[in-house]
Amino acid sequence: MNNLLEIRDLEVGIEEKTILKGVDLEIKPGEIHVLMGQNGVGKSTLVSALMGDPKYEISGGQIILDGEDITDTKADYRARKGMFMSFQNPEEIPGVTVEDFLRAACGAVRGQKQKVLAFKKELYSVMDAMQMDHSYADRYLNVGFSGGEKKKTEILQLLMLKPRIAFLDETDSGLDIDAVRTVTNGIRDYHNSSNALVIITHNAQILEGLKIDKVHVIGNGSIVKTGGEELVRKIIEEGYSEFSKGGECDG
Numbered sequence: 284m285n286n287l288l289e290i291r292d293l294e295v296g297i298e299e300k301t302i303l304k305g306v307d308l309e310i311k312p313g314e315i316h317v318l319m320g321q322n323g324v325g326k327s328t329l330v331s332a333l334m335g336d337p338k339y340e341i342s343g344g345q346i347i348l349d350g351e352d353i354t355d356t357k358a359d360y361r362a363r364k365g366m367f368m369s370f371q372n373p374e375e376i377p378g379v380t381v382e383d384f385l386r387a388a389c390g391a392v393r394g395q396k397q398k399v400l401a402f403k404k405e406l407y408s409v410m411d412a413m414q415m416d417h418s419y420a421d422r423y424l425n426v427g428f429s430g431g432e433k434k435k436t437e438i439l440q441l442l443m444l445k446p447r448i449a450f451l452d453e454t455d456s457g458l459d460i461d462a463v464r465t466v467t468n469g470i471r472d473y474h475n476s477s478n479a480l481v482i483i484t485h486n487a488q489i490l491e492g493l494k495i496d497k498v499h500v501i502g503n504g505s506i507v508k509t510g511g512e513e514l515v516r517k518i519i520e521e522g523y524s525e526f527s528k529g530g531e532c533d534g
């Protein structure tokens with residue numbers, strides 16, 4: 284099967300500082316990948332660069348989506364092509380309600396303006412599935428939301444936008460046990476054989492009940508280890524010392 288996303292020898296820097304020194308990754312449709320690594324190794328940097336965030340400078344390598352080289356394209360193009368990122372720290376947007384934001388985003392991605400009433404109906408049905416009160420639709424995006432409410436709203440976006448590939452950056456952090464389950468259920472509802480997920484996490488809970496295809500460990504600017512689901516348990520029990528040593532030897 285062809286790759287949905289291919290990352291070749293990607294180098295990313297921020298403010299003159301090189302963070303990623305050559306990341307290679309291949310993701311096929313239907314797969315779920317997990318990305319782990321110590322704080323500050325560049326996990327968020329990687330997904331932000333993949334999404335086309337202009338703060339991050341790609342100084343080498345290529346990003347191939349569905350066979351198309353998108354390395355030099357803008358963020359909105361990548362979003363329209365079906366790339367989605369759930370932010371580690373979702374931004375507050377005063378003046379724009381959750382519903383308005385999602386209607387505009389869905390309109391852009393689907394290529395046509397969304398009719399108000401039909402869209403509201405669709406939104407409410409997804410909110411019901413997520414056990415989210417409809418009143419959140421009328422609130423300004425993330426303004427005054429608790430940490431957990433922000434993360435759930437990110438999953439609401441995932442379920443409405445139905446991207447081809449989704450990067451979830453610590454969508455589980457700060458969530459209570461029931462909310463983690465809601466997020467995992469949302470991921471399961473979204474995932475099918477033609478889309479793919481990359482989940483960044485420091486915990487195993489969010490992964491419970493999901494079939495993980497590959498686990499990657501980032502260290503020292505590149506992927507230092509790739510394994511199966513068992514790697515998550517090993518890291519949680521033993522930490523990263525083994526990999527950071529390996530990273531130094533590689534470098």
Ligand SMILES: Nc1ncnc2c1ncn2[C@@H]1O[C@H](COP(=O)(O)OP(=O)(O)OP(=O)(O)O)[C@@H](O)[C@H]1O
Pocket residue numbers: 297298302320321322323324325326327328329338371
């Ligand atoms: N806007 C920025 N300005 C300066 N340095 C930055 C910026 N964004 C990221 N960095 C630096 O790049 C490095 C990688 O950060 P990144 O957020 O990608 O790490 P991470 O792997 O996601 O960590 P965590 O597990 O804590 O979320 C860090 O040293 C960070 O301080």
Ligand SMILES: [Mg+2]
Pocket residue numbers: 326327328371452
């Ligand atoms: Mg991060």
